[in-house]
Amino acid sequence: MSSSESEGPQDLPVLDRPAEGIPAVVDTPQALAEAVRRLAEGTGPVAVDAERAQGFRYSSKSYLFQMRRDGSGTHIIDPVAFEDAAGVPQLQSLQEAIGDAEWIIHAATQDLPCLVQAGLVPRRIFDTELAGRLLGLPRVGLGAMLEQFFQVRLLKEHSAADWSRRPLPEEWVNYAALDVELLVELREKLARELEAAGKLEWAEQEFAWLAEHCTDDVAPRKERWRRVHGLHQVRSQVGMAVVKELWTTRDELAARLDKAPGRLVQDAAISELAVLAGTTKPAHVPTKEELRGVNGFKRRTAKQYENNWIQALERVTALTSRELPALRMSPDGPPAPRSWERRHPEAFARWNRVRPATQQLAEKLGMPPENLISPDTLRRITFEPPAFTTEAVDARLEELGARPWQREIVVPVLVELFPEQ
Structure with missing residues (x-):
């Protein structure tokens, strides 16, 4: 690590090189077989990250996978080197080696699509960014969390690099390896924080939902x-x-x-x-x-x-x-709440009771309101609520994808506030 002379977080030492050195890029069948063997023999969860070439390529696929596991070290895998004629990476052996392990991913919703696209599907997940949100941390970027929990800085100078470039510069490989260097240790610290805050079960439900739905077909965006x-x-x-x-x-x-x-x-x-x-x-x-x-x-x-x-x-x-296309797109579901006052006054009145209440509740629980209940879910159930009973509201929230822990907290509030006062 090297030190910085600036003030504030800049005073922290920089995590500038993996403890075990810069790993070689896995881009041959022999190197892949060795990486698979070592990952399979490792223990505990697997830290996983992916690099795309957003801003450079049309494709949303990953051009690099980083994986680290206790006892196996860090592996930098080039999926492009293993693509078949259709452009699909052939990484079945890798999936078999780590498929049963818990995958630690920072901001899983960003990386899961390209992992699944490459045939890498987790059964269990721990999302460090989502854990930070549930804990109400002021900053949940990986760099900010490493500063808070490990007092080191993680440089992000290559975050917007063209990862489709070949060969990859050594400094880029170094950067990629550092993204998973402390992810296993960060997971342990966050799990302890979640348990101490009484939120571990909430997080586990969120992580299970991510794993269960990561292979769902995503409806294409309209227009x-x-x-x-x-x-x-x-x-x-x-x-x-x-x-x-x-x-x-x-x-x-x-x-x-x-x-x-x-x-x-x-x-x-x-x-x-x-x-x-x-x-x-x-x-x-x-x-x-x-x-x-x-x-x-x-x-x-x-x-x-x-x-x-x-x-x-x-x-x-x-x-x-x-x-000619319309000036405005027809809304998917209810219109935006700002338009309810004139055409849907009862729904507007409900919204003005429900939204502040859920925001205050989220603040009391120490998390962003969108993690307590998604804005779209709140909009839909407020605009057209079911019968004003606990059972009906709970069933509708479940239908909209709310997790059990969310429903347990939110349903009593909605049932109380839905009827006109």
Whole structure:
């Protein structure tokens, strides 16, 4: 470890190298067999982490897995080296070696999809970030938690690196190994804190739910193009059509090229061009000249595909008024509570009783309100509650995915506050 001369957390020593040295990358069948053997012979839980290439690649797959277990050391596994013709890593032996162990993952919901995609499915999980949330820790990033519990700093200079790069620089491998260096020890400290706070059973229910549902099919997001940054500035249906066609064109190109969409043309450029559609009345489809006037479309990569963007605009021109997308997407479930006051006054009154009460309860329990009950669950059950009985409310919360510990705490509050006062 090396020391820093700055004040505050910067005074802490830096965790800058694994205790056992930088491990070699596992990228051959022989190296994988040895890693599998050592992991299988290790004891206790397995620390697991994954690195993707977000911001560089279209794919959400992992380009590196880090695993550490007592008695086996740290293993840096390159899943790309073991992909079959369909691009699926063949890591069955690894799954068999660690499948029955508890997997320690920091922010499991981020890494589980790419682990499952590679055929690595945990049966038991301990999520250190979620444990920190249940404990009400002020900061739950891995670096912040290592500072709090081990008084060391973890540098994050390669967190946004292009992990699809090969060969991987040694300093990147060093960084990756450090992400699991203290994860087993952190799990033990957090488990003791949870038990002391009377929250260990709550955490275990949360972890069991994550493991049980990690292979569930995820319904595709509706109208993903509406997530474009700056969409709120677009005020016409023609402008919305411009966003939709440009986004769709960009997404198809990005998928084919395996590039992050923002590396072709940024969201800001799409929304800026779409805004131009509504600056005059009636709204108009932006011209080729207007496209060329937007800075984002002047970038080298964007200009390379200029014909694709122009063709997208031409498709908008051919749309009838009935084919134009709506200004706003139909909500999935109840509308946002801010819109209830005029059209759904009774639901609005319930919301104004229930939401503050659950927030105060979460504060009393020392955790974020969203960990006591998810905002979507609270919105749905408040907008259209079942019969105002303990049994009915409990059943509805269970149907919405609330865990037993959450229902035990929240149901009495909802039953008391739901009826009109």
